[in-house]
Structures are given as structure tokens and as C-alpha cells.
Amino acid sequence: MTVYPRMASFKSHTDFTDHLASIQAELPFDVQMQSGPDSPLAAPMDVDGVKVGNRFCILPMEGWDGTTDGAPTDLTRRRWRNFGISGAKWMWGGEAVAVRHDGRANPNQLLMTEENLSAIAGLREELVRAHAERFGTTDDLFVGLQLTHSGRWAKPNEKMTPEPRTAQRNSVLDARVKVTDDSAVISDDELRRLIDDFIVAAVRAEKAGFTFVDVKHCHGYLGHELLSGVDRAGDFGGSFENRTRFVREIVAGIAAAAPSLKMGVRLSIYDFMPFHPGDDERIGVPVPGADPRLSWGCGPTGLEVDLSEPSRFLQLLEQIGVKMVCTTAGSPYSTPHVQRPAYFPPSDGYRPPEDPLVGVARQLHATAELKRKHPGITFVGSGYTYLQDWLPNVAQAAVAQGWVDSIGLGRMVLSYPEMPADVIAGTTTQRKKVCRTFSDCTTAPRNGMISGCFPLDGFYKAMPEREALKALK
Numbered sequence: 001m002t003v004y005p006r007m008a009s010f011k012s013h014t015d016f017t018d019h020l021a022s023i024q025a026e027l028p029f030d031v032q033m034q035s036g037p038d039s040p041l042a043a044p045m046d047v048d049g050v051k052v053g054n055r056f057c058i059l060p061m062e063g064w065d066g067t068t069d070g071a072p073t074d075l076t077r078r079r080w081r082n083f084g085i086s087g088a089k090w091m092w093g094g095e096a097v098a099v100r101h102d103g104r105a106n107p108n109q110l111l112m113t114e115e116n117l118s119a120i121a122g123l124r125e126e127l128v129r130a131h132a133e134r135f136g137t138t139d140d141l142f143v144g145l146q147l148t149h150s151g152r153w154a155k156p157n158e159k160m161t162p163e164p165r166t167a168q169r170n171s172v173l174d175a176r177v178k179v180t181d182d183s184a185v186i187s188d189d190e191l192r193r194l195i196d197d198f199i200v201a202a203v204r205a206e207k208a209g210f211t212f213v214d215v216k217h218c219h220g221y222l223g224h225e226l227l228s229g230v231d232r233a234g235d236f237g238g239s240f241e242n243r244t245r246f247v248r249e250i251v252a253g254i255a256a257a258a259p260s261l262k263m264g265v266r267l268s269i270y271d272f273m274p275f276h277p278g279d280d281e282r283i284g285v286p287v288p289g290a291d292p293r294l295s296w297g298c299g300p301t302g303l304e305v306d307l308s309e310p311s312r313f314l315q316l317l318e319q320i321g322v323k324m325v326c327t328t329a330g331s332p333y334s335t336p337h338v339q340r341p342a343y344f345p346p347s348d349g350y351r352p353p354e355d356p357l358v359g360v361a362r363q364l365h366a367t368a369e370l371k372r373k374h375p376g377i378t379f380v381g382s383g384y385t386y387l388q389d390w391l392p393n394v395a396q397a398a399v400a401q402g403w404v405d406s407i408g409l410g411r412m413v414l415s416y417p418e419m420p421a422d423v424i425a426g427t428t429t430q431r432k433k434v435c436r437t438f439s440d441c442t443t444a445p446r447n448g449m450i451s452g453c454f455p456l457d458g459f460y461k462a463m464p465e466r467e468a469l470k471a472l473k
């Protein structure tokens, strides 16, 4: 079994860059970090007419910790406060918020109902207040809300009971959510009602004070799965025009109902065929018999990126007035190594089939290619956390060299919320807080628990779930 070197084993920048060269993973890299207002990461920018104060963005991350009615709890509020004190000036959506009950990914996912509007507004206010207390100004803070329907991966009522609403049949993924016939395929009429639900939720998000909404199209959830619905019959499947009808109608409806509200799309720009643990030490391998046509943005082998349709999709987004995109890749359910490169897999995952740095480089290159092709779109990138201690050096170079406009941070802000502020201030990285991709924040919810950084965040370290997770391992 190949053992990949751990990031913490690279003691100097040349150790790291030599390793990158040895695995042919090309990444931008600045040896010299800049700090203060001259840092490329501190440069403000205009996004769809809004001033955004720097080049860090917090990616949406849920905690499986809302009430069963879909309102935030103290745990949710703590996470959003941490986003506020991070120093990042762009909040891409906070976390996935379902537009209706059957679209919740778990019974504790937030739900954008009329009843929850003021509590979700309060969540945004906590974040803004925390940011103001730490950094003074919030004029250049850009806060959105991610709207979703979880489709195939919906579990609205019981933590362990899938209630999938799929875009189409897919033998490999159907087996994972116990689908045996066509009854789980969401009908065209239901999709039309769902489009209205997205529009209603967006209007509520605007009332709650959010400046933009993300019409989520990533990670195998409904919007994303519809994009690869080549076998789906009817108005929302088959041709590119039909597969993009869902997003077009949502965007048009929101533009009419809430003309001042900005819109973005978080997009899995490519995916691979589903993976599962192989016979060799549980290293991930493609599931035999998987159909590569059903994965969006990949070539005929199902194992290589093909950005031609995703690029066509971005062109369409520009035409319909969406000027910001957050790129991500893959799905946490079927291709977690593509989506969140990690050294240690979650309990339902598999050992990495490639050096996780290859996965990081893949996401950065694909984003850079799309940015070159679509200069009218502002791009937030994802997948940087695995870079760990070298994240700042890659992030600074990526922005300075125009690979991406803003550096999206996921897991790193769960373990080390102040990293963006420390980088911009030129403070030495707090190594003890650097996320080491232990994946407990994914393993916990996969086993019915709340999510959080149990190994490194003192607040979660003290919880009984930490012991339960240790026992699971």
C-alpha cells in the first residue's frame, strides 16, 4: 500500500515544493508571505457591484445542529460567530438551508420557513456583530445564504433513513439510498413547485438581511444531479437546455420577486464515477459497473475532468445574470477524495486512492481554467484546507497570479477560525489549530451526531461525542 507523506512532515518550503514536483502536482506557491494592506489576500474587490474587503471567503458548512423545526441552536450560532471573527470578508452561504422539509439532508438541517425567518436573520446578525467587534467595519462584508434541496441525499425525518428524491435512476447510487424502482424520481410537476419554493425562500433570505443567495448546484444534491440527468425524460432532462431549466427558472423567478437580491451558484465543476473501498486495505476504487455518463464534468472513463459542459453552464449563468460562482468538485457521498482531499477518511469513506495533493491541484487547475474562460465571473475556489501549513503560501500565489479571485476555506475555519485574520496580519500560523484532515467533522454526522472539530476545537473536545468517535475508530 502506498503511504503518502503527511503535510506536517514537510519541514521547509522546498520539502513541500520538491514533493509537489515528484508527484507532478503543479500549484502556485509564494515563498515570501506579504502582510498588511499590500498583501494580495488583503486586496478589496468589486463583486457584482458590492465591495468585498479581502480575498478570503468562508465556505458553507453545516453542523447537523439545528432544531427539528429547522431553526438554529446555540451550536449553530457559535459556528456563525466563528465565521464572523475569521477576518474573511465574504461568507458564501453560511451553511446549506433547505427550502422545504423534504429537501433536508438531515432532521437538524436549517429550514427557511416563515417561522424560522427571524431566527435565521439573527444568525446573520450574530456573525456581523462578531465581525464588527473584532474588525470595526462591516461595510465590506458580503454575506449570503445557501439554498438547497438535498434530492437523492435527503433524510428529512430520521437521521439514518434516506428519503431520496432523485433526478434520475442511477444503479450504483440508487443502491446506496435503497431505491429499487422509479418512485423516488422527482416528477416535473414537483420540480415546478420546488422552483416556487426556492423563490419564496430567496425572498425570505432577503428579508432576513442576506445580500445574496446561492442556488446550490453541487455535491450530488438535487440541483447538481439534474445537470447530469441525461437519462431523465420530460422538461428537466436529456438535452442541455432541459437539464438547466431548473436553475434558469429559479434565477428568473428570484430576479422578478427580489430584484435587489444578488445570486450566486456553488457548482461541483466536475465529478468522477462513484468510488468505494477496494479489497486492498480499503483504498478507494471506482464501483464496477458505474456509468460515467451520469457524472457531471467528467470524460468517458469517468476518471478524468472534462470541463466542456461546465464551461457552457457558466456561459449560461453569465447570460442569466449570475456573476459569482463558488467552485467545488465531486460529492461527499460518492467521491469524497475528489470533494474534500483528506489524509484520514471518514468512517463511511475509503483510504485515499491518490496523494490528496493531487486532488487539491485538480480543483485549483480546473477553477483557473474556468476563470480564464469566463473573465466576467468572480470565482471563489475550494479544497485548500489539505494544504495545511502551506495554505497561506498557495493562497497568496493563487490570487496574485489570477488562478482565482477569492480563497474559500472550509474545514480549516472549523479548527482554526482566525486563520484568515492571522495571515493578513502576518502573525505566525498557530500550528496546533491547523486542520489535519482527521475527518471527524464528517464521521460524526455520518453516525448520527452533531458535527464539529472534535480533535482540535477545545469546545468540541470536551463533548461526549469525542469519546464516541474515538470508540468508532
Ligand SMILES: Cc1cc2nc3c(=O)[nH]c(=O)nc-3n(C[C@H](O)[C@H](O)[C@H](O)COP(=O)(O)O)c2cc1C
Residues within 6 Å of the ligand: 059, 060, 061, 062, 063, 094, 095, 096, 146, 218, 219, 266, 328, 339, 340, 341, 382, 383, 384, 385, 386, 408, 409, 410, 411, 412, 441, 442, 451, 452
Ligand atoms: C462539516 C462540513 C459541513 C459541510 N457543509 C456544507 C454545506 O452545508 N454546504 C456546502 O456547499 N458544502 C459543505 N461542506 C463542504 C465545504 O464547504 C468544502 O467544500 C469542503 O470542506 C472542502 O473545502 P476545505 O478543503 O477547505 O475543507 C461541508 C464540509 C464539512 C467538512
Ligand code: SF4
Residues within 6 Å of the ligand: 411, 412, 414, 415, 434, 435, 436, 437, 438, 439, 440, 441, 442, 452, 453, 454, 455, 456
Ligand atoms: S475534525 Fe477538525 S481536524 Fe478533522 S477534518 Fe474536521 S476540521 Fe479538520
